[in-house]
Amino acid sequence: MTVQAAKNAEIVDELPDFSQPERYPFLIGVYLAINAIPDAYGIIDGPNCLFFKAEYIHGKHDIRSTLLDVLGHHRIAATTIHPGTVAMSRGEAVQNLVLEIDKLPDSKIIFVSSLPMVTIIGTMYDSLLRDTQAQTKARLIDCPGRSLQGDWLDGYSDMLVALASNIEIADGEPDRRKVAIVGLIFDRNEGDQVGNVKELERLVAGLGLELVTVWLSGQGYEKLAEIRYAGTILAFPEGRKAAKIIGKRSGAQVIDVEAPFGLTRTRRFIDRLARATGTETQARELVDRELYAVIPRVEWLIPHVFIGKTVGFSGPPDYLGGFVQIAGELGLQVVHLSSSSLAKHLEEDLNADGEQPPPVLFEPKLAAGQRETERLNALGLDLMICNSAMRLRIPAGRVRMDFGFPSYFHHALTDTPFLGFRGWLHFVDRMANALLSDTTQYETQMLRSGDA
Secondary structure (H helix, E strand, O other): OOHHHHHHHHHHHHOOOOOOEOOOEHHHHHHHHHHOOOOEEEEEEOOHHHHHHHHHOEOOOEOOOOOOOOOOOOOEEEOOOOOOOHHHOOOHHHHHHHHHHHOOOOOOEEEEEEOHHHHOOOOOHHHHHHHHHOOOOOEEEEOOOOOOOOEHHHHHHHHHHHHHHHOOOOOOOOEEEEEEEEOOOOOOOOHHHHHHHHHHHHHHHOOOOEEEEEEOOOOOHHHHHHHHHEEEEEEOHHHHHHHHHHHHHHOOEEEEOOOOOOHHHHHHHHHHHHHHHOOHHHHHHHHHHHHHHHHHHHOOHHHHHHOOOEEEEEOOHHHHHHHHHHHHHHOOEEEEEEEOOOHHHOOOOOOOOOOOOOOEEEOOEHHHHHHHHHHHHHHOOOEEEEOHHHHOOOOOOOOEEEOOOOOOOOOOOOOOOOOHHHHHHHHHHHHHHHHHOOHHHHHHHHHHHOOO
């Protein structure tokens, strides 16, 4: 390298990184929430290009999505407003779309949001929807657009808040033995997320309690409204604001819990619920029974497949701490943590349980991501668990496992949860098979041992 080239490199290193961040926008979270409520529709006051964001989800990340319809009855609709018409808008296009969508037989709830280019003209969507509500059978709900301030998890969380503020719960009689969960990131209708819901139902039932609804979970509006009967609400991180609103409206007890990702967090999830409902004895029996059922199945894998391997994980902040604990229990060394979201969504200290994980890269920019990829490649990373966008950055020679949003290369046709005790086993199963797919290493070992 010449002296001038070296100086140029130093200058480039000192410049701010203006490359594209790995972060999904606010409206993606809005769309994921609508995707998770089968009788919900979304109207976005903005240009026609908003419609195509649904293609991030429908048929790509979620092969069971119903956001788009072959007959044109799409569950995402844009007003197609543009700069030439935005100044004259008074919300007529929104109202017209509401009345048109309300005619569809399966429309039970219609959310309305907007892009900043339209929001700045001051359209009062809340009053517009109140005036229109008398003409519709569907529940109309305003979800203020925050595309400039938030990311996809903000969009998802804000949809839960909007739902909690507007859902009809007046005739409920909360019972503490009836439980609701608010804040599950139900990013698709496939077997991994459907399996998560079934596993949560199974664990709650194991305490002799009833899980009346999960926000969100592929359940329709009427099922979501059964939250009015829940006297105990478990709030996952992305649902804590919404859960507090429901608790204030209904009088239910709200308990903040971690997503039960991994054995340790599943035990804590059960313990907190048991203390709130007086079911401690059932909880001890349930935990002992579940651990006895799953732990022996991985005893061979830990020394032969996992111990000493290096692993990276990229996913929603709700799952970072759980993964660090999972890796520690299996003898894996975590060498990378990242998330395609804003740092504010991590509400815990990852060192609190005595672990020493690497710092988390939030919304890593393209240049920073490339440097991190080079570092991991030089390190000899054994397994990278990440979404499909990051997967494409990892060299093909490295073992990669799809997880989180978006997941274009892995789909779940049957129930394969990753939460709860059974979810832990499925997740460990996937990791083991991913590592074992690195056949060169294991074929060499088999040849040396005379087994091949």
